[in-house]
Amino acid sequence: MFTEKRSISPDPTRALENDDFDDEIRMWVFDEQVELEGKKESLVTIINTKHENVKYLPGIALPENIVAVPDLKEAVTGADILIFVLPHQFLPKVLEQIKNCVREDAIAVSLIKGGFDREIMKDGSSKIVLCSDIIREALPQLRTVAVLMGGNLAIEVAKDQFCEATLGCHDSKSAVVLQNLFDSDMFSVNHVEDVQGVEMCGAVKNIIAIGAGFCDGLGLGTNSKAAVLRIGLEEMRKIIKYIYPAVPDQTFFESCGVGDLIATCFGGRNRRCAEAFAKAGGKKSWEDIESELLGGQKLQGTLTLLEIVDAIGDAPIKKQVPLCAAIYRCSFKGEPLSEFVKNLNIKRMHPGHAYLVNPYEVKE
Amino acid sequence: MFTEKRSISPDPTRALENDDFDDEIRMWVFDEQVELEGKKESLVTIINTKHENVKYLPGIALPENIVAVPDLKEAVTGADILIFVLPHQFLPKVLEQIKNCVREDAIAVSLIKGGFDREIMKDGSSKIVLCSDIIREALPQLRTVAVLMGGNLAIEVAKDQFCEATLGCHDSKSAVVLQNLFDSDMFSVNHVEDVQGVEMCGAVKNIIAIGAGFCDGLGLGTNSKAAVLRIGLEEMRKIIKYIYPAVPDQTFFESCGVGDLIATCFGGRNRRCAEAFAKAGGKKSWEDIESELLGGQKLQGTLTLLEIVDAIGDAPIKKQVPLCAAIYRCSFKGEPLSEFVKNLNIKRMHPGHAYLVNPYEVKE
Numbered sequence: 001m002f003t004e005k006r007s008i009s010p011d012p013t014r015a016l017e018n019d020d021f022d023d024e025i026r027m028w029v030f031d032e033q034v035e036l037e038g039k040k041e042s043l044v045t046i047i048n049t050k051h052e053n054v055k056y057l058p059g060i061a062l063p064e065n066i067v068a069v070p071d072l073k074e075a076v077t078g079a080d081i082l083i084f085v086l087p088h089q090f091l092p093k094v095l096e097q098i099k100n101c102v103r104e105d106a107i108a109v110s111l112i113k114g115g116f117d118r119e120i121m122k123d124g125s126s127k128i129v130l131c132s133d134i135i136r137e138a139l140p141q142l143r144t145v146a147v148l149m150g151g152n153l154a155i156e157v158a159k160d161q162f163c164e165a166t167l168g169c170h171d172s173k174s175a176v177v178l179q180n181l182f183d184s185d186m187f188s189v190n191h192v193e194d195v196q197g198v199e200m201c202g203a204v205k206n207i208i209a210i211g212a213g214f215c216d217g218l219g220l221g222t223n224s225k226a227a228v229l230r231i232g233l234e235e236m237r238k239i240i241k242y243i244y245p246a247v248p249d250q251t252f253f254e255s256c257g258v259g260d261l262i263a264t265c266f267g268g269r270n271r272r273c274a275e276a277f278a279k280a281g282g283k284k285s286w287e288d289i290e291s292e293l294l295g296g297q298k299l300q301g302t303l304t305l306l307e308i309v310d311a312i313g314d315a316p317i318k319k320q321v322p323l324c325a326a327i328y329r330c331s332f333k334g335e336p337l338s339e340f341v342k343n344l345n346i347k348r349m350h351p352g353h354a355y356l357v358n359p360y361e362v363k364e
Numbered sequence: 365m366f367t368e369k370r371s372i373s374p375d376p377t378r379a380l381e382n383d384d385f386d387d388e389i390r391m392w393v394f395d396e397q398v399e400l401e402g403k404k405e406s407l408v409t410i411i412n413t414k415h416e417n418v419k420y421l422p423g424i425a426l427p428e429n430i431v432a433v434p435d436l437k438e439a440v441t442g443a444d445i446l447i448f449v450l451p452h453q454f455l456p457k458v459l460e461q462i463k464n465c466v467r468e469d470a471i472a473v474s475l476i477k478g479g480f481d482r483e484i485m486k487d488g489s490s491k492i493v494l495c496s497d498i499i500r501e502a503l504p505q506l507r508t509v510a511v512l513m514g515g516n517l518a519i520e521v522a523k524d525q526f527c528e529a530t531l532g533c534h535d536s537k538s539a540v541v542l543q544n545l546f547d548s549d550m551f552s553v554n555h556v557e558d559v560q561g562v563e564m565c566g567a568v569k570n571i572i573a574i575g576a577g578f579c580d581g582l583g584l585g586t587n588s589k590a591a592v593l594r595i596g597l598e599e600m601r602k603i604i605k606y607i608y609p610a611v612p613d614q615t616f617f618e619s620c621g622v623g624d625l626i627a628t629c630f631g632g633r634n635r636r637c638a639e640a641f642a643k644a645g646g647k648k649s650w651e652d653i654e655s656e657l658l659g660g661q662k663l664q665g666t667l668t669l670l671e672i673v674d675a676i677g678d679a680p681i682k683k684q685v686p687l688c689a690a691i692y693r694c695s696f697k698g699e700p701l702s703e704f705v706k707n708l709n710i711k712r713m714h715p716g717h718a719y720l721v722n723p724y725e726v727k728e
Contacts, residue, residue, distance in 0.1 A: 151590035162705035163587035164594065188591070188709040222631030223527035226515035227552070230528065230623035237617075249613060253601075258622060259594035266630075267586030341526035345552040 016065055021181060028075035029053075029068040044068045060158040077101045081181070082108045082142075087298070088115025088131050095138035102139050107174045109146040109167075110135060113202035114300040118307060126311055128243055130199045144171035146178055147195055149202040150255035151263030160186050166256035167191045168198030190254055197247030200240045201256045205264050206301035207308065208232030210274040211327045212265035214340050217278025224341060228323065229265050231344060233258055235321045239308060242317045269294055270301035278337050282330060302331055309360060318359055325359035335362045380429055384544060392439035393417075393432040408432045424522040441465045445545070446472045446506075451662070452479025452495050459502035466503050471538045473510040473531075474499060477566040478664040482671060490675055492607055494563050508535035510542055511559055513566040514619035515627030524550050530620035531555045532562030554618055561611030564604045565620045569628050570665035571672065572596030575691045576629035577638025578704050588705060592687065593629050595708060597622055599685040603672060606681045633658055634665035642701050646694060666695055673724060682723055689723035699726045 015021040029047060033040040034055050047053055047068035051061055069075040076082065076098045086094065091112065110131050117129040136145045150165030157163060167182065167189050169175040175191045183189040192198065211232060215225040237252050251257055265271055273289045280289075290299045309328055312318050318325070322344050329335035379385040393411060397404040398419050411417055411432035415425055433439040440446065440462045450458065455476065474495050481493040500509045514529030521527060531546065531553050533539040539555045547553040556562065575596060579589040601616050615621055629635055637653045644653075654663045673692055676682050682689070686708055693699035 151587050151594070153585065153587055156585040156587040159585075161585050161588050162591060162708065164591040183709070185706060185709055221517065221520040221523075221525050222627045223515050223517055223520040224525050226623050226627035226630070227526060227528040227619065229626055230515070230617075230619055233622060234617060252617075253594075253598060255591065255594055258597060259590045262593055262626065263586045263590035266590070342549060344526065345547070345549055 015181070016063070018180065020177075023065050025066045026069045026075045026079070027066055028072050029070060031070040042070075044070045057154070057158055060155075072097050073101045078103060080106055081177070082106055084108065084110040084112055084131070084135065086112065088112050091131060091134055092138070095135065099138055102141060104141045105143045106141070107144055107146065107171075107177065108135050108139065108142050109148055109169075109178055110199070111148050113149055114206050114304065116199075116203055116304075116307070118311060126313075128200075128311060130196060132195055132199055144169060144174045145195070146171075146174060147199045147202075148178075148182065148189070149198050149260060151259040151261075153263060153267050157187065162186050162188070164188045164190065164255035164259055166198050166251075166254040166259075168195040168251075168256070169193070170195060192248075192251055192254055194247055194251050196244045197240055197251035198254070198256045200244065200247070201236060201251065201260060203300070203304050204236045204239055204308065205232075205261045206268075206270045207305045207324055207327060208236065208261060209264045209268050209270035210301040210305065210331065211323055211340075213271040213274025213276075214278045214327070214330065214337060216271065217275040218337060218340065220341070225265070227344070228341070229261060231323045232265075233261055235323050236261070238317060238320055239312070239324070242315070243311065269297065270299060273299050274301070277331070278340075282334065282337050286331070305331065322359065328360055329362050333360070333362045379545070380427070382544065384541075387429050389430045390433045390439045390443070391430055392436050393434060395434040406434075408434045421518070421522055424519075436461050437465045442467060444470055445541070446470055448472065448474040448476055448495070448499065450476065452476050455495060455498055456502070459499065463502055466505060468505045469507045470505070471508055471510065471535075471541065472499050472503065472506050473512055473533075473542055474563070475512050477513055478570050478668065480563075480567055480668075480671070482675060490677075492564075492675060494560060496559055496563055508533060508538045509559070510535075510538060511563045511566075512542075512546065512553070513562050513624060515623040515625075517627060517631050521551065526550050526552070528552045528554065528619035528623055530562050530615075530618040530623075532559040532615075532620070533557070534559060556612075556615055556618060558611055558615050560608045561604055561615035562618070562620045564608065564611070565600060565615065565624060567664070567668050568600045568603055568672065569596075569625045570632075570634045571669045571688055571691060572600065572625060573628045573632050573634035574638040574665045574669065574695065575687055575704075577635040577640075578642045578691070578694065578701060580635065581639040581642025582701060582704065584705070589629070591708070592705070593625060595687045596629075597625055599687050600625070602681060602684055603676070603688070606679070607675065633661065634663060637663050638665070641695070642704075646698065646701050650695070669695065686723065692724055693726050697724070697726045 015025055016023050029044050031042055031044045034043050036046060036054060043055055051064055053062065080103065112131045115131060118126045119129050120126050132145045132147050146167060146169035148165050148167050152163055152165055167175060167178055169178060169191060170193055179189050179191055211228045212225055215228055233252060240247050273293055276289045276293060277284060286299060286302050305328055326340055326343055330337055330340055379389055380387050393408050395406055395408045398407050400410060400418060407419055415428055417426065444467065476495045479495060482490045483493050484490050496509045496511050510531060510533035512529050512531050516527055516529055529551065531539060531542055533542060533555060534557055543553050543555055575592045576589055579592055597616060604611050637657055640653045640657060641648060650663060650666050669692055690704055690707055694701055694704055
């Protein structure tokens with residue numbers, strides 16, 4: 001989704017009511033034919049005439065100042081603010097197409113959650129590459145690349161239910177503009193000067209949501225689930241600070257941290273799929289569950305878990321994240337779900353314990 | 365609940381399997397006649413013969429090494445470790461009775477959650493008095509007074525579902541003993557060197573649970589509830605650090621902090637009563653809801669809220685806790701529940717806004 005001249009918000013009336021922003025919000029839409037009242041029509045045409053995205057956000061009236069634009073370059077050209085909201089695997093191709101249209105000194109903000117890549121270095125080690133990194137590298141003319149993350153299940157945001165988000169932005173002038181644009185009574189935006197921590201939280205919390213779904217599938221109560229969330233927050237902090245030591249603790253108290261963790265562990269699709277996985281006793285494949293429950297959307301927690309396990313490699317931290325290790329063993333190593341919470345009390349495991357020698361292997 | 369010679373645990377088999385502790389656990393039980401199979405019997409006798417507390421924990425088999433003792437002094441005499449688990453209003457009377465029986469250098473640990481007193485000083489200001497303070501003052505012969513708090517809904521602990529707790533203890537030698545005693549595979553205990561922060565969390569989280577219950581009663585979704593919990597955690601941190609500046613941030617990442625907050629906001633009785641209050645549009649009194657839903661137990665969040673509002677008084681912090689102020693207005697000032705989340709985005713309120721002049725008054 002891209003916009004022209006500083007103008008979009010989850011509450012698009014913000015652009016109308018605020019003279020700092022253009023009224024019109026341009027939204028790039030990949031045009032496709034969708035069935036409406038028995039005949040095929042262009043999604044772009046439907047959005048611009050009926051003001052509803054009947055395919056991806058049915059039942060929600062879009063304000064008329066949102067204009068769907070099928071041509072990517074046209075949507076981007078002249079925009080002061082670019083807002084990226086698309087599945088992360090499409091990002092490189094989109095960036096390649098727009099790199100010559102993006103205005104000098106424009107601000108980019110990424111709402112892409114849960115996706116990152118890894119680059120293998122010459123010495124065999126690897127480096128995490130965030131969506132904000134990819135955008136920054138592809139578009140060096142940008143003033144800044146910010147991220148906006150939080151406990152924001154889309155349908156509830158669309159219904160204008162109160163929620164919060166965290167704006168991670170290093171450039172304080174851009175942060176003022178973006179906060180002014182996004183912040184509204186029902187969408188409360190906090191700014192922190194941390195991009196990497198905010199973006200990483202949006203990915204790593206999906207791993208913890210798998211654990212929360214296991215609790216639900218196993219019929220465990222509130223205590224156990226609360227414990228899994230709390231341990232999960234601690235492990236998110238350890239993992240993210242291991243990769244990015246400069247991330248401050250405060251990031252984890254923000255909406256992108258504990259807020260999004262709670263929303264995802266009680267309402268998200270990773271939780272839902274993991275619940276189904278546990279109910280099937282681990283006998284159903286993740287692929288089958290994904291296609292049964294997500295209707296084309298991708299399950300991100302399991303992929304992120306594999307990436308993180310790989311990124312941690314043999315570093316000592318692998319022995320300090322027993323919850324992630326237990327989720328990994330149950331998800332990919334055939335460990336019975338009944339074992340799931342039994343090994344979380346890592347303090348009780350003496351140094352020779354199998355899980356401490358190799359936490360990713362199932363104990364014989 | 366008191367024990368003799370270092371011996372009790374939510375998993376009482378810990379005392380049996382560990383040679384550091386006596387096998388027998390003495391539990392003081394206020395004896396009463398309860399109806400069982402059509403006739404009245406002594407609760408103490410039932411516990412010691414049927415090994416079940418049919419009145420307060422029905423359906424749960426108690427290990428036979430737990431012995432109910434109706435005489436308070438007998439239960440306490442000779443004990444190396446005293447574990448306090450009783451409604452906080454009974455504490456002073458109990459302490460008065462036992463003060464001469466408590467062994468020199470015994471360790472006390474309080475599991476009393478959610479209750480504190482306030483002492484009015486000569487200059488009119490007030491001071492919070494925690495249960496651990498009351499115990500310490502009444503029994504100066506104790507080696508230390510620790511607290512054990514966390515996301516521990518009783519029935520789930522009794523069913524041996526995995527949970528966590530935080531041991532707040534300043535004396536490191538006692539902490540080792542207590543951790544050894546309480547920590548088990550399914551009851552994971554973390555130690556922090558902070559007593560006041562841990563105990564305060566156990567009280568203040570009940571205020572936030574009122575807000576969480578309002579969300580449920582209003583039919584709000586996951587985003588809003590996650591936001592209320594997150595803002596609540598921040599306000600807990602502000603309030604507790606205002607009263608006890610030495611409390612470290614880490615306390616809020618422990619089970620007593622974010623863990624108990626999540627458990628209470630999804631499973632506790634404060635949440636349940638607040639949900640009923642919101643569903644009745646604020647038209648039913650708290651007293652009526654309490655007697656309808658809690659069957660004799662007390663609702664603590666509303667009392668704690670009144671105490672905290674009073675303790676904060678006119679200090680500047682009163683303008684920095686908009687969630688607690690909104691819960692207060694809806695709970696006690698007749699503010700319509702429909703207003704509940706509308707004023708949480710405090711950054712958007714300019715300094716002259718009514719809620720910032722007096723956040724406890726309903727705007728005209």
